[in-house]
Amino acid sequence: MTVDTSSAGDAGVRAEAGELAVAAAVAAGEAVLTRRFGSAITLVSPEHLSGSGPATVVRARVVSSSFALPRTLVVKHYPDPPEAGRPDPFAQEAVSYQLFTALAPDERMCPELLAHDGGHRVLVIEDLGRAPTLQDKLTARDSRAAERALLSWARSLGRLHASTASREADFNALLRRLGGPVRTDNDGLAGLADDVEELLSELLDVPVPEAVRERVAEAIAQARSAAFRAFSPVELSPENNLVTGSGVRFLDFERGRVRTALVDASCLRLPFVSDPRAMALPAGMSEAMIAAWRAEIVDVWPSFADDVELAKQLTISEMLQVWQITRDLLPHLDLTRHATPVSREAALVTWWRELARHAGYSRLTEVAEHSTRVAAALAARLGPHADLAFYPAFR
Template identity: 80%
Template sequence: MTVDTSSTDDSTVGAGAEPVAAAIAAGESVLSRRFGSAITLVSPEDLAGSGPATVLRARVVSSSFALPRTLVIKHYPDPPEPGYADPFAQEAVSYQLFTALSPDERMCPELLAHDGRQRVLVIEDLGRAPTLQDKLSARDSRAAERALLSWARSLGRLHASTASREADFNALLRRLGGPVRNEDNDLADTLDEVPPLLEDLLGIVTPEPIRARVAESVALARSAAFRAFSPSELSPENNLVTGSGVRFLDFERGRVRTALVDAAYLRLPFASCDDALALPAGMSEAMIAAWRAEVVGVWPSFADDEELAAQLTISELLLVWLITSDTLPSLDLTRHATPVSREAALVTWWRELAKHAGYARLPDIAEHATRVAAALGARLGPHADLAFYPAFR
C-alpha cells in the first residue's frame, strides 16, 4: 500500500465511484457491528493501493466511541482465484497476529475491525508520514540512513516478536477459510531452472557443488529454524517512517518463513522491486547489525559473526538464484545497460554475492558468482553498475 501524501483535499483520487462507495459501505457496516452503534465515514481519499484492494482513508463524523478521527479501509471485492492464496485472508490474519501483541511489539497499524464475508479491513491511520521510498528519493543522505537503520530494527523486532507464532498464524488463517500453503515447497522447482539459463545465455556451466549449495539454501528455507512472520513484500513504498520508527504496511502476502530470507534483503535491499537501486558501501552491514541486535535474544547463534555470515550468504544465494530465474530470460543482453536498469541490478547482485561469499569463506559460491557477474558485465558493458538511490548520489 502506497500512501499518497500529496493529497490534502477531501476528494477521491484514482478509484472509481462504485469501488469507493462499496468500500465505505463495507467499512461502516463492520464498524457498526463491531461497536454496536451506527458509524458514518465521509471524505474518502484514495490511497492508491497497488494490489487487488480498494484502499481509502476516511473521516469518522458520527460515533459515540473514542475512534480516531480518520481510519483506513481496505476492501477486497473479488474472491481469490481457485487454488491461489487469498490476499484478504493473508492480510487480515497478519493484522490479527500483530494486534494481539503489545503496542511496543506491533510493527504495523492496529486492526480495528474486519469481516470475512464482506472482505473488508479497518485499520489505524498512521497519517501522512513519509514512506521509506520518499526518504531514499530525497536528497538528504543522513535522513535516508536513519530511515534504513530504523527499517532494519523494525524488521528485527517484527521477527523477534513473532518467532514462535507460526501455529497461531496458521490457526487464524484456517478460521478465515484461507488455505495454509507453504510456499517454501515450491522452491525446489527453481533448482533446475537457473543452470540452463546461465549456460544458454551466458555460457556459464553450473558446477555440482553450486547445485548442492542451492539445495542447501532451499533446505534452510524449508527448515523449522529461524521462522518468523514476514511481510514478503519488502518494498520501500510499503514502509512508513513514523516518529516511533518504521511501520510496515501491506500484508497481502504476509506469511511465516525463515527470517534469513528477509535478512538477505538487507544485503540486496529491495531486490524484488523493479526499480531497486544501490546503497553506499557499509550501509548494508550497518542494517544487518541493527537487525541482529533485535533478534539475537531469540536466536543466540546469530551472535557468532561467522555463523551469521554463512547463514546469510546461503540465503542470499537463494535470493539471487530466484531473481535470476525470474528476470534473466526477459533481460536485453544485446546492448549496454544503463545504471538504473534491471540488467545493471542483476550484475550488481551477483557481484555482491561474490563479495559476501568471500567474506564468509565460501569460495565455491564466490568463484561461481564472480564468473556469472563477469559474463553479465561482458555482455552489458562498462556502465552495468547499479546507480545509488538519489539520497546517496
C-alpha cells in the same frame, strides 16, 4: 474533421469505476464498524489512496460517535473473490493484522486492526497519517535522513521477527479459520537449480559446478527448515513502509506469511530485491542495517551472536535470493544492448557481484568463484556501465 474522444471516454469510465470502488469500500467499512460497535458509524470525506494490490484503499473521517475511535481510519476492501486454489490476499492480510493486534503496542510494527469481516472482505485499520514512506526518504536528497530511516527499518524488521518467532501455529490457525490456504516454503523452490543451470548455460555459457548445486540444495533446505521462522511481510518494497516518529511501520501484508527470517535478513544485503525500482546503497550501509536487525533478534536466536555463523547463514540465504531473481529476470532481459545504471540488467549484475563478495568473506569458495563468472558474463554482454546506481539520497 473527426475528434477522437476515446481517451477522454476511457478516462471517464476509469474515474466512474474508481468512485464506485471507493463508495463500495466506505459502505463495507461502515457495515463492519457498525457490527463491531453495535451502533451506526458513518464515514465521510473518503480519500482514495493509491496502491498496486487488489484492494481498494480509502482514508475516511469518522463522524462524531460515542466510541473511542480515531478521527480518521483506513479501509481496505477486497471486492473480488480469491482465485481457486490460490492464496487469498484478504485472508493473508487480515490474519497478519490479527496476529500483530494481539501483541503489546510496543511490539506491533504495523497499524492496529480495528475491525474486519470475511463476508464483506474488508479491514478497517488505524490511520498512521501522512508520514513519509521509506521510498520518499530514499529518493529525497538528504543522505542522513535516508540512513536513519534505513536503520529504523532494519530495527523494526528485527522487532517484527523477534515478536513473532513462536507464533507460526497461531498464524496458520487464524488463516485456516478465514478459509485461506496455508502457504509453504516449497513455493517457488521446486526445480530452481535445474532452471537456473539451464538459463546460465544457454544465455551466458556459464556451467554450474556440482559443488555449487550442493550449496543451492543447502539453501533450499535452510528455507524449508523449522529454524529461525517468524512472520514476514514478504513484500518489502520501500513504498510499503511508513517512517513515523515511533520508527518504521509496515503496511502491506497481502502476501504476509511465516517463513525463515533469514530470507528477509538477506534483503538487508540485497536491498528491496523484489522491487522493480531497486537501486544500490553505499558501502557499509548494509552492514549497519544487519547490525541493527541483529540487535533486536539475538536474544531470540543466540547463535546469531557469532559473526561467522551469521555471515554464512546470510550468504546461503542471499544465494537463494539471487538464484530466484535470476530465474525470474534473466529470460526477459535484453542482453544485446548496454545496460543503463538504473535498470534490472544492472541490478542483476550488481547482485551477482555482491554474492561473489560475500561468499568470499564467508569462505564459500565455490560459490564466490561461480558468482564471479556469472557477473563477468553478464557484464561482458551488458557493457561497461552495468553497475546499479545509488538511490538518489546517496548520489
